[in-house]
Amino acid sequence: MGNDVDPLEDAENLIAAGRAGEAAALLGRHIAQGRGGVLTRLTLARALLLAGKTTEALEMSRETAQLYPGVAGAALALGETLLAAGKLPLAIAEFQRALRVDPHLAKAAFLLGCAWLEAGEPDWALREFARIPDYEPANLLVARVAEAESLKAAARSNPRYVRHLFDQFSIDYDERMIGQLSYRAPATLRELAALVLPGRKGLDILDLGCGTGLAGVAFADRAARLDGVDLSPQMIEKARARGVYADLAVADLETFLEEEGCAYDLILAADTLVYLGDLARVFAGAARRLKKDGVFLFTVEKKDGEGFELGPKRRWRHSESYLRETAAAAGLDVTGLIAASPRNEANVPVEGFAVALTALPH
Ligand SMILES: C[S@@+](CC[C@H](N)C(=O)[O-])C[C@H]1O[C@@H](n2cnc3c(N)ncnc32)[C@H](O)[C@@H]1O
The missing domain is CATH 3.40.50.150 (Vaccinia Virus protein VP39)
Known part of the structure; x- marks a missing residue:
């Protein structure tokens, strides 16, 4: 695969082939040459995360969110990386920030709901899920709503909470x-x-x-x-x-x-x-x-x-x-x-x- 024509497409192909580490290396070189915009950086953060390089993924998504404060996707990506790193309160704050920038960003509402579930707050999770009735994939939303409902009904405090x-x-x-x-x-x-x-x-x-x-x-x-x-x-x-x-x-x-x-x-x-x-x-x-x-x-x-x-x-x-x-x-x-x-x-x-x-x- 060449790396001059469209490194993003090459990187996406490598990620799809399960070669996230190579995708990260490719995009890293591209950015080091002073090239690539927000999408390249977000794809690099995703590739790093998939390659198990959580610290580097966090660094890249943090830097990108700072460089592009008006881009909801940058806050969303940082939230996702923080969630994967187990930093729940910080992840929640980033999903909320993404939604302040773009209140219609369905993935941010979905992940915010998932993060509230993770924190053991089913009511707050359901509030987010209710904002995105048409979310795709629908089966994921249905499963998460069911999980929140069952946590709410339990006669004990939620272990995650x-x-x-x-x-x-x-x-x-x-x-x-x-x-x-x-x-x-x-x-x-x-x-x-x-x-x-x-x-x-x-x-x-x-x-x-x-x-x-x-x-x-x-x-x-x-x-x-x-x-x-x-x-x-x-x-x-x-x-x-x-x-x-x-x-x-x-x-x-x-x-x-x-x-x-x-x-x-x-x-x-x-x-x-x-x-x-x-x-x-x-x-x-x-x-x-x-x-x-x-x-x-x-x-x-x-x-x-x-x-x-x-x-x-x-x-x-x-x-x-x-x-x-x-x-x-x-x-x-x-x-x-x-x-x-x-x-x-x-x-x-x-x-x-x-x-x-x-x-x-x-
Ligand atoms: C108020 S603290 C009391 C801690 C300790 N017994 C003391 O006297 O300081 C309650 C503790 O119970 C734990 N806890 C609550 N529900 C639990 C459960 N279902 N299984 C295990 N630990 C639980 C909490 O994580 C927390 O550390």
């Missing part, structure tokens, strides 16, 4: 929780443990939604082995740095509990179950993974009356009657249930419960 939220929060989680919100769920669970597990040490402990490890630290002196699981890789990294956990897994706790693995004397969930509405699956999973006489200790926020509900801060609240019924259905005995506030909000203690469930003999 939780991961995104806590990846962001991980930076100053401890300072904000302890300093600003007077967070006390680990200390409360420690007090409840003194009542339901008096004097027991050398325990195999699993920390569900371990976050940065505050509950792990509170229980480390009682542990023979301490494992943790959390949806957020960044929170897990903070927990790892504490050096108190044996195994740390990035996983959804519902799935994790259903897998084959160690049995535990104590399972903890400090301020974690506020991200689950229906607790049937986690109680059944905990019952499976507890040893005989094992205890599941957790905090929740309180709902008056019956059942559970999603609160205005997007945390779920559970009623005492729901907790008792669901525990019984999972074969767990309520050995402790006390009123306990996990934290403050606007300087007011949030009402909640600290609960101890004990595995009934198998």
